[in-house]
Amino acid sequence: MLELHQFAPHFGLPNASPFCMKVETFLRLAGIEYKTVDVTDPRKGPNGKAPWIVDQGETIPDSRFIIEYLNRKHGYPLRNNLNKEQLAQHHILTRMLDESTYWGMVHERWVIPENAEITRDTLLEFIPNPMRKLVFLLGQRSIKSALHGQGTGRLSREEITTLAKHDIDALSDFLGDKPYFGGDKPAEIDATSLAYIAGFITPKISSKIGDYIKTKENLVAYHKRLMKEIFPDLAT
Ligand SMILES: N[C@@H](CCC(=O)N[C@@H](CS)C(=O)NCC(=O)O)C(=O)O
Structure with missing residues (x-):
């Protein structure tokens, strides 16, 4: 398997x-x-x-x-006869999430001081202390360097949030009142969209980006419905 x-x-x-x-x-x-x-x-x-x-x-x-x-x-199981223009839009949205919105998530989890300790003790819970603190500091150092190289790390939290909000607006406007990003049926784009929406709003950390997503009724309803459909054990 x-x-x-x-x-x-x-x-x-x-x-x-x-x-x-x-x-x-x-x-x-x-x-x-x-x-x-x-x-x-x-x-x-x-x-x-x-x-x-x-x-x-x-x-x-x-x-x-x-x-x-x-x-x-x-055999392209989630393409659903989408036309080239729709597939191109999905491709652009996927890249926006992976290459732009992603960095806001990394910054909120690993750099914002009130979240960093929660991230450390959650994601690295399998490593006993004091080793965990050391592994976290090394990871955080390399993440800060990646953020700096990519550019997001040179911006203030407010600026990072503003840019992420533009991505979230695009996501929400694209979904509109469709049941799925793919239209009437889930498509490839839904795998990425759900991962980011859930990734911002589920963790119990301080997330200005997650808070903004929660103001978008269509994204909140989409998240709730898809989690129930795809990951029922984790749906709330
Ligand atoms: N382009 C890759 C990105 C994968 C990626 O960045 N994974 C991160 C977790 S979100 C990772 O494994 N980071 C560990 C590291 O960089 O040491 C993909 O699409 O799979």
Whole structure:
């Protein structure tokens, strides 16, 4: 059976990593059987990051290539006869979430002081102290450096929140009153959208971006309905 190598679930989410949750959501929406394998050290993966999958002896890292592989193997199960323009819009929205909105999530969880300790004691709970504090500080240092390199780390929290709000506005306006981002039926884009909406509003941390999502009735209703449909054990 296909193995999905990802972090153990935390924060009340199927996965705290939106990339891992995206792949697991895709697998469930597409009805592909899988089992999860817990990753504690992503450096052991082919790209040094989670997720990766192992399927019939083949190892594929990176949510983008995993989904491409699954699409090819299973005949594009979530494309639903969408036309090229719709697929292009979904592609742009997915990249916005993964390449822009993602950094706001990382910043809120790992850099904002009131959240950093919660993140440490939640995501690294499997490491006993004092080692946990050390591992966290090393992780935080490398995350701050990544944020600085990418640019988000050079902005104030207010500016980071403002940019994320623009992404959330686009997400909410795109969904409108459709039941799914894919239209009448869930599509590939729904795997990514759900992962980010849930990733901001579920963890019990201070999230200005999560608070903003909660002002969007359509996103809140979408999240509640899809969690019930796809991850009933974790739906609230
Ligand atoms: N482009 C990759 C990104 C994966 C990624 O950034 N995973 C993070 C967790 S959200 C990770 O494993 N980070 C560990 C590290 O960088 O050491 C994908 O789409 O799968």
